[in-house]
Each structure stands twice: as C-alpha cells, then as structure tokens.
Amino acid sequence: MKEIFVRLDRCQGCKSCEMACAVQHSASKSLYGAASEKPGPVRRLYVESAEGIRVPLVCRHCEDAPCVAVCRTGAMSQDPIKGVVDRDVTRCVGCWMCAMICPYGVIGQGSERRVAVKCDRCPDMDVPACVDACPAGALVYATQGEFMELMRKAAASKIAREAKGLARA
Amino acid sequence: MVKDVRERSIDPASQEMLSIAQRAGIETAWDRFEKQQPQCGFGELGLCCRNCNMGPCRIDPFGEGPVKGVCGATADIMVARNLLRSIAAGAAAHSDHARDVAQTFQLLVDGKAPSYGIKDQAKLERLMKEYGVATPAALAEAILEEFGKQNGPIQFTRRAPAKRQELWQKLGIEPRGIDREIVECMHRTTMGVDNDYVNLVLHGLRTSLADGWGGSMIATELQDVMFGTPTPTFSEANLGVLEPDLVNVIVHGHEPLLSEMIVAAATDPELIERARGQGAAGINVAGICCTGNEVLMRHGVPVAGNFLQQELAVATGAVDAMVVDVQCIMPALGALSGCFHTKFISTSPKAKFPGMTHMEFHEENALQTAKEIVSAAVMNYKNRDPAKVHIPDIKSKCMVGFSVESIVETLGGSLDPLLGAITSGAVRGIGAVVGCNNPKVQQDYGHINLVKELIRNNVLVVNTGCNAQACAKAGLLLPEAADLAGEGLKGVCKALGIPPVLHMGSCVDISRILVAAAAIANALGVDISDLPAAGAAPEWMSEKAVAIGAYVVGSGVFTVLGTVPPILGSQAVAGLLTSGAKDVLGATFAVEPDPMKAAALMIDHIDSQRQKLGI
Known part of the structure; x- marks a missing residue:
C-alpha cells in the first residue's frame, strides 16, 4: 500500500503541492481554469512553518483513524484494503467531530458548503497531484517499506561519508 | 527515457x-x-x-491563503508590477542594442570606426531631414539624445498617424525619453511606489512605445544606413546549410555590428587561403536568431535555424565557431560546446558565458577582431571529429529582404497597388506574425500552422524573427508558396512575383511593420487601429516579446499570444488587456494557444475592421 511520505529537510516551502492539490480538486482541473473559478477550489494539504522549519502536513490516513471513529453519520470511512480515509459529502453534516479529533489539523472546509474536505489521495491519478508537483522531492509516494529503504540508504551514505572524513582526519 | x-x-x-x-x-x-x-x-x-x-x-490564487503581500499588495498590483518589469527588460534590450548602433554610427561619422561605412546615403539624408539637421554628426548626436531626453518627443513617434499621437497624448503615454521610461518602470515597481494597476499598465504602454517607435526603430534605421536597406534576395534555411567540407562559423545573437564584420572577414582572401591550408574548401557563415536575420536580409547569408536550434546546430559536430553577441543565447551552449570541438566565442562585454572563449569586440577595430574570430574558427577546423559530425540534409530556399522601401519598390513606387488589393478584397488584410520559439509549443507548430491558415484565407503575412526563420525553413518565403494562398492573395503574389509571406527582418525590425502600418493608415486617412490588420506571437518566450506585444497593441493592432503571459492571477489586469483596452487604445490582446483558432480570431478581427471601413 503506497502512502504519502514527507522528507522534511527537502521542503522549500514553495507550496506547489498545495496549488496542485487545489487544481486537481477544481472543476476544470487546470491551473488557468481554476484561477477563475468561483468559488475557488480548496487544497487538502498544508505547508506550515514551525521552529524555522517548513512542514508539509497531509492526512496520514491513520489505521483505525480517529476521524472515522468519531464520525456520527458514517460520512467518514476507511477503505479496508487501500487504507484510504475518505468522506462521503452526501452524509457529512459539518459537525466537525473529525476536525476536533484530527491530530494533524488536516480536515478543511468546503468553499461552498459547511462540509469536511480532506485528502482523498487523488483516486484518479497514479501519483497524487501534490507528490507529482513537488519540485524538491520532499513528498514521496511509496510503501512504508520502500520509504524506509530510501531513508536507510540516505542515512547509510551520510554515515559512510562521515566515517571516511573521520578516517582521513 | x-x-x-x-x-x-x-x-x-x-x-x-x-x-x-x-x-x-x-x-x-x-x-x-x-x-x-x-x-x-x-x-x-x-x-x-x-x-x-x-x-x-x-498570493493564493484560490483566495484561501494570503490574498495580499506583506506590504498589502493585492494580486492586481503584483501582476501589474511584474508585467511592468518585463516590459522594462524587453524595452531595455532593444534600446540598448540601438544605443550600441547609434554610438557606432557616431564613431563612424567622427572617423573613428573605419571598419564601417555609409551604405544607404539616401536614407541618411531622409533621416537628417526628418531630424532637421544638416550633418551626419548632428544626426548622430540628435539620435543619441533620444535616450537621455527628459520631456520628449522621440522624433520617430511623429511617424505615427496624427490620431494615434493625439490618443497617446490624451492618455499621457507619449514617451518622453527612452531611458527615462525604463528607469521609471524600475522606480514605480520598487517597494511602495505605484500601486494602481491601471496606472502601472499605462506606464508599461508608454515604455513599450519608447521601444517600438524609439529604440527598435533607431536600431533598424541606423543599421540600414550603415549596412544597407534590405532588398529582395534569395537564400537557404535550416541546419542543412552547414557544410561538411567548409569551416562553419555561426553568428548568433542580435546585433549586426558584429555579424556584418564576420561576414566581411569570411570573404577575406587570406583567411580563405588559410582555411584551404587547414584542409577545408572555404569558409561558410550561417546565422541563428536575429543577428542571422540581419545578415540574411542584407547579404543572403543562410540561416542555420531559429532559437530552439542553437543547441542542435552545435550537436551537428560541424560548427567550428559559435560566435555570439547578445540576447537569446542559451548559457547551455558552453557545456554543450565542450562535448564537441566547437569554439564558443563571446564578443560582448555585456554577455559572458560559462565555457566561452571571450574575444571582445570593439567598434574602433571591428574588422580586425572579426578576422581574428574567423581565424580562430579556421584553425579549429582540424579539430573536428568526423565520427561526431552529422549534418541533416535538410534545407529550404527562401526569398527575403522585404524592407518597407523594397516593398514599395516592388509595388512600383507606391503603396497604392497594395491598398487597391486590400480595398478590392483580393488581400483580405495583413497579419504580422513574430516572436520566438518556446519548448511549451512543439517547435514551429504554432508559427507554421498560423501562417498557413492566414494565407489560405487571403491574409498577407509580414513577419520577423524566429517566425520568419520558421517560415523560411518551411518553404513559405518563396513566390511558389503563393499556391498555398487563397485565390485573391495568390493572384496578387503571382502578379508581383513575391511570396505570400514577407520577411521584414529581425525583432527590432518590427519597427518596419509599424512604419508600414502608419503609412497605410495615413494613405487611407485613418488610425492604425482602423486597419484590417492583426498581430500574433505564437511561440513567444522572451521579455522582449512582452515589450513588443505592448507597443503593437499600444499602436492599435489587435494581437494574439500563443503562450500564456503570467498575468492570469489578476482578473482585473487580464480583463484590462484583453477587453478594457479596446475602448481606450482601439486594440486588445487575446491568448490562444491553438494556431487555427488564433488565425480565426485574427481573421474575424480583420473582417470586422473591413466592415467598419466599408470595404
């Protein structure tokens, strides 16, 4: 199961992911079209800044997701195979239980209606729009295993470089 | 992949x-x-x-995030300020080119630039009369003063129809001095100055007019005086003009000050003899971009390609020297030349590149430097690696050299036959197609399809720059191409022996199109904005194209852009340029990436103009 992982050290704060997300969830699905849509499309992930670091926040699609557990109407549900948490707009009543329980603050509000809006991991795309748009490789779409392998290799080369440096010193 | x-x-x-x-x-x-x-x-x-x-x-275009910058600038302000800076850069490029030409002209008349001469005495005299001066030295001084003028007028703006000049004065956008307007763009857009998008756009128009009817026109006119006003001639275009057994020297960039000297140096018997000594059969000069257009128009020097072919030319492995001056030169050429034997020679103190050999060019000893450059190419011939040489066997013939003067001469001494053809409807109107290549568009797709569609509908096309080179490569600059035109235009072309697409020169030579438009408008007793004419830049990329677009619309010509300018973040600015300007300037921009639809927009505009004129 592929998920969206974040490499914090790589984020440049350009917010291209936010823009691509909004465009992908617009009526026209094009930047120039979306720019003139009324109401404008809503993004589902957020690049925040804390302690001088840029932190892209995107729904973690948690196992046994708290937003699903607290949803009173069954609007929020989790796909048992893919693990994707999505919400059924026809059932959402905007009670914001999900918003109150989400530890990442990634439940947004629809621009027209008082309904929850969140990452649906772009079901129509091979790679989610945010990952596709990231010019810095800060967002990675991979399985947990693949991502850990990526991080291990990066850590290994860092350690190796340091070890070589120490040996020379 | x-x-x-x-x-x-x-x-x-x-x-x-x-x-x-x-x-x-x-x-x-x-x-x-x-x-x-x-x-x-x-x-x-x-x-x-x-x-x-x-x-x-x-600014978040979707209104969810920030809607203002730290200073409080809204989307409208930001977009208008950015647009103004682009116009300033484009106008600066053309006008600084013009300054170099004017300074060379001054050195020439002062006897300090012996490599140059006066090739068009008649034009020199016309210009002296226009400026009301008695000597070439006084003309040089008067023209150089245009750059530093504080309160105008720039003399060549007086060539515009009286109605257009009155409109500029009424709107407060008549340029006061070339450098002044560009400097004021930078002042207005710095923190905390002009924050009214309409005011910003109006100054953008004023700056662009200082380019079109100032810098660009000065460059064209003085280049004609020094190097000759182009007359119809034949040549060839595309990478196939490179020769396997000749020393290939490419001139790339924009100013003929250098390329004219390279062309002259390449005919030097001593250098040709040296080339033979190196095993080559002779010396071949070919052009890319507008410096290529300058020597194509005046000497029939073949064109190796347009903007996106500069790297491909080096990749043939057959270019012994890529000689560049200023503008549109990719810094990538340095590393690429390093993969081949090609010497990448920069010549302008203003334009240095990674991986270059710098052979600085000065007007005082221009021909001598040009000879040294050509000699460096000759001596590099032996370093060619035959295993890496691949020249496509592809080139087309073209007929070029259509200055306003030569068009009038072709027509038999006056514009009347053309006016007659327009009035009768044989020629539906005039389409000016210009601009660059841009990898956002399949190379030449926008240029060729737009031009073909226009001529098919009896619209006579005049063009410059990379569009003209695209058309040269596609065989559209030949009298035979009239067969692709509608019946009316075809008849006119066949009668005159001209192509349906007239190559008017380099990008600064869009000023020739302004002069032609003004002459036609004056002959009909109308403003430029009343003419059955439209402009287009199907594959534009440079800031220079932004300045050009602005002065063309500011002069009253409806203009279609093929790539989207960075203004759509402000509906107010986009609305002003694509519709609001109509009531003020009598012309607007349109954005249409599909060349067929762009042609339809231009033709619709031409038809409605014809209707208004009652023809």
Missing part, C-alpha cells in the same frame, strides 16, 4: 538532430524543460513578488 522527437518539433531537421542528441546523451532545452515540470503555479499566474526583502510573497 526515450522521448518522441516528433512531439518536440515539426521541423524534420530538428527531429533528426534531437534523435542524434538523445542517443548521444546530449541534453537540450526540451529535456531541461521537462525537468522543470511542474513549473511554479504562482510564477505562471504572476502572483509572486520578490521586489523587497519583506518577501518573497505569494
């Missing part, structure tokens, strides 16, 4: 070289363009501002 080269260009020579480059692992602008994807949406919409260090600021 293997790319389909047919998706990158419609030019068979480009396709062939792109395949070769791909196999050899050579990177081109198209590869780098792909690596840039996705490009920044804020930039595309014009919604980022780096003008002060409280920023950089961005």
Whole structure:
C-alpha cells in the first residue's frame, strides 16, 4: 500500500503541492481554469512553518483513524484494503467531530458548503497531484517499506561519508 | 527515457538532430524543460513578488491563503508590477542594442570606426531631414539624445498617424525619453511606489512605445544606413546549410555590428587561403536568431535555424565557431560546446558565458577582431571529429529582404497597388506574425500552422524573427508558396512575383511593420487601429516579446499570444488587456494557444475592421 511520505529537510516551502492539490480538486482541473473559478477550489494539504522549519502536513490516513471513529453519520470511512480515509459529502453534516479529533489539523472546509474536505489521495491519478508537483522531492509516494529503504540508504551514505572524513582526519 | 522527437518539433531537421542528441546523451532545452515540470503555479499566474526583502510573497490564487503581500499588495498590483518589469527588460534590450548602433554610427561619422561605412546615403539624408539637421554628426548626436531626453518627443513617434499621437497624448503615454521610461518602470515597481494597476499598465504602454517607435526603430534605421536597406534576395534555411567540407562559423545573437564584420572577414582572401591550408574548401557563415536575420536580409547569408536550434546546430559536430553577441543565447551552449570541438566565442562585454572563449569586440577595430574570430574558427577546423559530425540534409530556399522601401519598390513606387488589393478584397488584410520559439509549443507548430491558415484565407503575412526563420525553413518565403494562398492573395503574389509571406527582418525590425502600418493608415486617412490588420506571437518566450506585444497593441493592432503571459492571477489586469483596452487604445490582446483558432480570431478581427471601413 503506497502512502504519502514527507522528507522534511527537502521542503522549500514553495507550496506547489498545495496549488496542485487545489487544481486537481477544481472543476476544470487546470491551473488557468481554476484561477477563475468561483468559488475557488480548496487544497487538502498544508505547508506550515514551525521552529524555522517548513512542514508539509497531509492526512496520514491513520489505521483505525480517529476521524472515522468519531464520525456520527458514517460520512467518514476507511477503505479496508487501500487504507484510504475518505468522506462521503452526501452524509457529512459539518459537525466537525473529525476536525476536533484530527491530530494533524488536516480536515478543511468546503468553499461552498459547511462540509469536511480532506485528502482523498487523488483516486484518479497514479501519483497524487501534490507528490507529482513537488519540485524538491520532499513528498514521496511509496510503501512504508520502500520509504524506509530510501531513508536507510540516505542515512547509510551520510554515515559512510562521515566515517571516511573521520578516517582521513 | 526515450522521448518522441516528433512531439518536440515539426521541423524534420530538428527531429533528426534531437534523435542524434538523445542517443548521444546530449541534453537540450526540451529535456531541461521537462525537468522543470511542474513549473511554479504562482510564477505562471504572476502572483509572486520578490521586489523587497519583506518577501518573497505569494498570493493564493484560490483566495484561501494570503490574498495580499506583506506590504498589502493585492494580486492586481503584483501582476501589474511584474508585467511592468518585463516590459522594462524587453524595452531595455532593444534600446540598448540601438544605443550600441547609434554610438557606432557616431564613431563612424567622427572617423573613428573605419571598419564601417555609409551604405544607404539616401536614407541618411531622409533621416537628417526628418531630424532637421544638416550633418551626419548632428544626426548622430540628435539620435543619441533620444535616450537621455527628459520631456520628449522621440522624433520617430511623429511617424505615427496624427490620431494615434493625439490618443497617446490624451492618455499621457507619449514617451518622453527612452531611458527615462525604463528607469521609471524600475522606480514605480520598487517597494511602495505605484500601486494602481491601471496606472502601472499605462506606464508599461508608454515604455513599450519608447521601444517600438524609439529604440527598435533607431536600431533598424541606423543599421540600414550603415549596412544597407534590405532588398529582395534569395537564400537557404535550416541546419542543412552547414557544410561538411567548409569551416562553419555561426553568428548568433542580435546585433549586426558584429555579424556584418564576420561576414566581411569570411570573404577575406587570406583567411580563405588559410582555411584551404587547414584542409577545408572555404569558409561558410550561417546565422541563428536575429543577428542571422540581419545578415540574411542584407547579404543572403543562410540561416542555420531559429532559437530552439542553437543547441542542435552545435550537436551537428560541424560548427567550428559559435560566435555570439547578445540576447537569446542559451548559457547551455558552453557545456554543450565542450562535448564537441566547437569554439564558443563571446564578443560582448555585456554577455559572458560559462565555457566561452571571450574575444571582445570593439567598434574602433571591428574588422580586425572579426578576422581574428574567423581565424580562430579556421584553425579549429582540424579539430573536428568526423565520427561526431552529422549534418541533416535538410534545407529550404527562401526569398527575403522585404524592407518597407523594397516593398514599395516592388509595388512600383507606391503603396497604392497594395491598398487597391486590400480595398478590392483580393488581400483580405495583413497579419504580422513574430516572436520566438518556446519548448511549451512543439517547435514551429504554432508559427507554421498560423501562417498557413492566414494565407489560405487571403491574409498577407509580414513577419520577423524566429517566425520568419520558421517560415523560411518551411518553404513559405518563396513566390511558389503563393499556391498555398487563397485565390485573391495568390493572384496578387503571382502578379508581383513575391511570396505570400514577407520577411521584414529581425525583432527590432518590427519597427518596419509599424512604419508600414502608419503609412497605410495615413494613405487611407485613418488610425492604425482602423486597419484590417492583426498581430500574433505564437511561440513567444522572451521579455522582449512582452515589450513588443505592448507597443503593437499600444499602436492599435489587435494581437494574439500563443503562450500564456503570467498575468492570469489578476482578473482585473487580464480583463484590462484583453477587453478594457479596446475602448481606450482601439486594440486588445487575446491568448490562444491553438494556431487555427488564433488565425480565426485574427481573421474575424480583420473582417470586422473591413466592415467598419466599408470595404
């Protein structure tokens, strides 16, 4: 199961992911079209800044997701195979239980209606729009295993470089 | 990953070289363009501002995030300020080119530039009369004063129809001095100055007019005086003009001050003899971009290609020297030349590049430097690696050299036959098609399809720059191309022996199109905005094109852009330029990437203009 992982050290704060997300969830699905849509499309992930670091926040699609557990109407549900948490707009009543329980603050509000809006991991795309748009490789779409392998290799080369440096010193 | 080269260009020579480059692992602008994807949406919409260090600021086009920069600038202000800076850069490029030409002219008349001469005495005398001066020295001084004038007028703006001049004065956009308007753009857009988008756009128009009817026109006119006013001549275009057994020297950039001297040096018997001594059969000069157009128009020097072919030319492995001056020269040429024997020679103190050999060019000893440059190319011939040489056997013949003067002469001494053809409807109208290449558009697809569609509908096309080179490569600049035109235009072309597409020169030579438009408007007793004419830049990329677009619309010509300018983040600015301007200037911009639809917009406009004129 592929998920969206974040490499914090790589984020440049350009917010291209936010823009691509909004465009992908617009009526026209094009930047120039979306720019003139009324109401404008809503993004589902957020690049925040804390302690001088840029932190892209995107729904973690948690196992046994708290937003699903607290949803009173069954609007929020989790796909048992893919693990994707999505919400059924026809059932959402905007009670914001999900918003109150989400530890990442990634439940947004629809621009027209008082309904929850969140990452649906772009079901129509091979790679989610945010990952596709990231010019810095800060967002990675991979399985947990693949991502850990990526991080291990990066850590290994860092350690190796340091070890070589120490040996020379 | 293997790319389909047919998706990158419609030019068979480009396709062939792109395949070769791909196999050899050579990177081109198209590869780098792909690596840039996705490009920044804020930039595309014009919604980022780096003008002060409280920023950089961005405005969320969807209204969810910030709607103002730190200073409080809204999307409208940001977009208008960014647009103004682009216009300033474009106007600066053309006008600084003009300054170099004017200074060379002054050195020439002072006897300090012996390499140059007066080639068009009649034009020199006309210009002296126009300026009301008695000597060439006084003309040089008067023209150089245009740059530093504080309160105008720029003399050549007086060539515009009286109605247009009155309109500019009424709107307060008559340029006061070339440098002044450009400087004021920078002042107005710095933190905390002009924050009214209409006021900003109006100054943008004023600055662009100082380019079109100032800098660009000065460059064209003085170049004609020094190097000759172009007359119809034949030549060839595309990478196939490079020769396997000749020393190939490419001149690339924009100013004929250098390329004219290179062309002269290449005919030097001593250098030709030296080339023979090195095993070559002679010396071949070919052009790329507008410096190529300058020597094409005046000497029939062949064209190796347009903007996106500069790297492909080097990739043939047959270029012994790539000699550049200023503008549109990719810094990528340095590393690329390093993969071949090619000497990448920069010549301007203003333009240095990684991987270059710098052979600085000065007007006082121009021919001597040119000879040294050609000699360096000759001596480099032996370093060619035959295993790396691949020249596509593709080139087309073309007829070029249509200055306003030569068009009038072709017509038999006056514009009347053309006016007659327009009035009768044989020629439906005039389409001016200009501008660059841009990897956002399949190379030449926009240019060729737009032009073909226009001539098919009896619209006579005048063109410059990379569009003209695209048309040269596609065989549209030949009298025989009249067969592709509608019946009316075909008849006119056949009667006069001219192509349906007239190459009027380099990008600064768009000023020739302004002069022609003013002359036609004056002959009909109307303003330029009343003419059955329209402009287009199907593949534009340079800031110079932004300045050109602005002065063309500011002069009253409806203009269609083929790539989207970074203004759509502000509906107010976009609305002003695409519709509001109509009531003020009598012309607007339109944006239409599809060349067929762009042609339809131009033709519709031409038809409605004809109706209004009652013809």
